[in-house]
Amino acid sequence: MTIPLKEYTTRRSKVLAALKRAGEGVSGGAAGIVFAGEESHALNESWKPHAHFQYLTGLVSESGSAILFDPTNPVKSKQVILFLRPLNPEMEKWDGLRQELGSELAKSIGIKTIMRTTHMSRVIADIITRTKTFATLMPLSSSGASPDLSYWQQVTSNVPECRICDASHIIPALRSVKSKAEVDIIQEAVNITANGFKQAMQAVRGGLNEYKVQATLEYGYAMAGGRGSAFPPIVGGGLNSTVLHYKENDQDLVDGDLVCIDSGVAFKGYGADITRTIPVNGTFTKRQKEIYNIVLKAEEAAIKAVKPGITMAEVDAIARGIIVKAGYGDYFIHSIGHHLGLETHDTCGSDSPLKTGAVVTIEPGIYIPEEAIGVRIEDDILVTAKGRKNLSIDIPKSVNDIEKVMRG
Numbered sequence: 001m002t003i004p005l006k007e008y009t010t011r012r013s014k015v016l017a018a019l020k021r022a023g024e025g026v027s028g029g030a031a032g033i034v035f036a037g038e039e040s041h042a043l044n045e046s047w048k049p050h051a052h053f054q055y056l057t058g059l060v061s062e063s064g065s066a067i068l069f070d071p072t073n074p075v076k077s078k079q080v081i082l083f084l085r086p087l088n089p090e091m092e093k094w095d096g097l098r099q100e101l102g103s104e105l106a107k108s109i110g111i112k113t114i115m116r117t118t119h120m121s122r123v124i125a126d127i128i129t130r131t132k133t134f135a136t137l138m139p140l141s142s143s144g145a146s147p148d149l150s151y152w153q154q155v156t157s158n159v160p161e162c163r164i165c166d167a168s169h170i171i172p173a174l175r176s177v178k179s180k181a182e183v184d185i186i187q188e189a190v191n192i193t194a195n196g197f198k199q200a201m202q203a204v205r206g207g208l209n210e211y212k213v214q215a216t217l218e219y220g221y222a223m224a225g226g227r228g229s230a231f232p233p234i235v236g237g238g239l240n241s242t243v244l245h246y247k248e249n250d251q252d253l254v255d256g257d258l259v260c261i262d263s264g265v266a267f268k269g270y271g272a273d274i275t276r277t278i279p280v281n282g283t284f285t286k287r288q289k290e291i292y293n294i295v296l297k298a299e300e301a302a303i304k305a306v307k308p309g310i311t312m313a314e315v316d317a318i319a320r321g322i323i324v325k326a327g328y329g330d331y332f333i334h335s336i337g338h339h340l341g342l343e344t345h346d347t348c349g350s351d352s353p354l355k356t357g358a359v360v361t362i363e364p365g366i367y368i369p370e371e372a373i374g375v376r377i378e379d380d381i382l383v384t385a386k387g388r389k390n391l392s393i394d395i396p397k398s399v400n401d402i403e404k405v406m407r408g
């Protein structure tokens, strides 16, 4: 189960075509570049490339690399160029061997033109003879220039009449629709996550530390074929269940409390994002059940509303309407969900109408700190032509199903 090389080729062709249009009227197209980012070589840090870079190349271990798009190049095979860091035999003794340039490497990556980053400025000088339009493909932010914007600013500062245009919407729009291969991987991530949740549900009891629930989840992921968590698991008992991004996971669970578990496995670059809230002793109290069933009703109504053409704001309003009507509007303090993909909060552009192939989370919640009751329920939903498919439907969710699994 992997993304076929030709799917990456298609993604790059789409970016190339969009950049050709971006430069229209002024020149034959705009050049664009996406950087992988730099790795810190600290042992306690794992490195991931920028998700845009991974989306376009499938490469996950080539820090310092970049992919360049030049729709103006008359030689078609040079319209996309992958730049990799030069080999460094001394460093590779520490970090592992890297391949030499050549047809074998080109074939394994599926990109015809691969060069070392040392050649980048020469290639850019050549591009400037054809176009003076440069496009930003990486996400813009108000807090600092994106790596590609910085690069284009530097490149164009010595050349008159250059123009930098914003094409940062192109890749998020592509990433907002998942291919069949991507959906298959996400479904498998959800299935693996289901295994962890099942084991965690059976392990939960009074006195067990939140950290051991996390360990049980992650053991379940690993044993089902996953590789670590997509994000640090949230395991919050009692009052901690009302803390949205609780990270400590270091308290003993208390009989009579709820525990909110928000987690998902990392699998082949993608991940799941599931939340279940369960009673520590295996049985919901009347009050817990009351709140739980309001959240469940809101979640199920929101899931049912998911279909092509609807926006997440509209889905949010449906869930919120139910929670407000029940009298808990002030206790639903976040929004309904987000796109899910290479990133847990996937970069898929602004809240435009959902398209067939989108994968989103639906996760309403009610958090009442004064009663130490926090309930969030989250599923991963695929938008289909006919409506939706709940990818996580097999993870116990109703009061009865949860109590049954917890009884073992």
Ligand SMILES: [Mn+2]
Binding pocket: 273, 361, 363, 378
């Ligand atoms: Mn989520």
